Amino acid sequence: xxxxxxxxxxxxxxxxxxxxxxxxxxxxxxxxxxxxxxxxxxxxxxxxxxxxxxxxxxxxxxxxxxxxxxxxxxxxxxxxxxxxxxxxxxxxxxxxxxxxxxxxxxxxxxxxxxxxxxxxxxxxxxxxxxxxxxxxxxxxxxxxxxxxxxxxxxxxxxxxxxxxxxxxxxxxxxxxxxxxxxxxxxxxxxxxxxxxxxxxxxxxxxxxxxxxxxxxxxxxxxxxxxxxxxxxxxxxxxxxxxxxxxxxxxxx
Numbered sequence: 547x548x549x550x551x552x553x554x555x556x557x558x559x560x561x562x563x564x565x566x567x568x569x570x571x572x573x574x575x576x577x578x579x580x581x582x583x584x585x586x587x588x589x590x591x592x593x594x595x596x597x598x599x600x601x602x603x604x605x606x607x608x609x610x611x612x613x614x615x616x617x618x619x620x621x622x623x624x625x626x627x628x629x630x631x632x633x634x635x636x637x638x639x640x641x642x643x644x645x646x647x648x649x650x651x652x653x654x655x656x657x658x659x660x661x662x663x664x665x666x667x668x669x670x671x672x673x674x675x676x677x678x679x680x681x682x683x684x685x686x687x688x689x690x691x692x693x694x695x696x697x698x699x700x701x702x703x704x705x706x707x708x709x710x711x712x713x714x715x716x717x718x719x720x721x722x723x724x725x726x727x728x729x730x731x732x733x734x735x736x737x738x739x740x741x742x743x744x745x746x747x748x749x750x751x752x753x754x755x756x757x758x759x760x761x762x763x764x765x766x767x768x769x770x771x772x773x774x775x776x777x778x779x780x781x782x783x784x785x786x787x788x789x790x791x792x793x794x795x796x797x798x
Contacts, residue, residue, distance in 0.1 A: 551602040552747065555589070555732060556797050559745045562588040564798075567740050582608045585734060597721050603729035604747075609736045613783045616756075616765065619721050620778040621683070621711040631702060636773050641699055642669065642685060642710055643771070654772035656779075663763050668692070671710070673767060679757050681718070683711040683767075719753035726751035733789065748792040764788050 563585065573580035585608050586592075591600045597617065600606040607614050625631050626638040633641070639653040646652040661671040661683045670690030674682050687695065687704040696704075725731075727750045737743040759765040765788075770779035 551604070551729065555601060555604060556745060558589055559734060559742075560798070563734055563742045564745075565741055565743075567742075589734075598724050599726075599728045605725045605731040607731060607733040607789075609734060609742075610786065613768070613785050614733070614789050615768075616782045616784070617721055617725060618779065618781050619713065619718060620780045622714040622717050623709070623712040624778075625703075625708070625710045631700075633700075635771075635776075638710070639771065639773050641703065642671065644669075646772070652773050655769045656771065660767060660769050662766065663761060670695075673760075675757060675761055679715040679753075681713040681757075681760065681767075682709050684708060685710050715753070715757075718757075722751065722753055722756055730794075733793075745797050746793045747795040748789070749794055751792075759784070759788070 566588075568581045568584040570580040570584055573583060586600075586606070589601060589606060591606060624635075624638065626633040626635050636653070639655055643653045643655040643659050644657070646654060658667065659669040659671060661667060661673045663673045663675075666672045666686065666689045668691040670686045670688070672684055674684055676682060685703070685708045686706045687699060687708075688706060690699070692698065730748050730750045732745055732747045734742055735744045735746060756765060765782060765784045768781040768783045770781065771777075772779075
């Protein structure tokens with residue numbers, strides 16, 4: 547970790563961001579990432595979508611209301627991509643997700659059906675970490691509490707501990723450490739008026755520590771997959787209180 551690079555980032559923040567509110571008037575209305583895009587421009591980050599550290603070996607994070615994302619990391623295996631089961635993505639969402647009452651015909655794998663670590667939800671799903679440090683989303687028919695499960699779930703899926711998604715350790719480790727294990731990360735924070743008031747830094751993050759926090763539930767899967775959109779929206783996040791505990795330095 548070079549002091550010069552960190553100081554360059556601090557100087558850039560103080561000159562272009564500190565004390566300002568994000569100006570998103572030039573961006574498309576309704577664009578969810580427009581504040582982050584504004585910050586990227588101010589900090590000189592190229593928004594190219596590459597899974598790598600954002601700036602001089604540091605991963606950059608913007609201020610958020612309650613939780614902050616490590617990355618949008620899709621699983622390496624989905625049951626709807628397995629020829630053995632002959633399921634489409636929309637089939638998966640109907641079987642393992644839930645309908646949106648406000649948008650007829652739309653189903654999503656988000657909210658209540660999303661599996662949590664080592665705890666089966668009412669949809670019969672949970673996350674587990676296997677002995678090789680892979681993360682699996684599993685489904686058990688006997689623990690599915692939905693009254694219409696027999697008509698929803700195909701017979702070949704009416705089983706126990708069925709893997710419906712899997713994140714392989716090698717893949718996740720690469721994605722995480724390319725972003726967070728070079729020089730660490732920084733986050734630009736706002737005050738109660740919405741003005742940027744400080745920049746904080748955290749140390750590098752390695753997979754072994756990260757997966758341990760997944761096992762504790764401090765890092766969690768937050769899916770937003772839904773019918774009609776090809777994106778898989780597989781976010782891995784932690785509450786801001788968790789991130790705050792990782793902070794090592796704050797400026798000014």
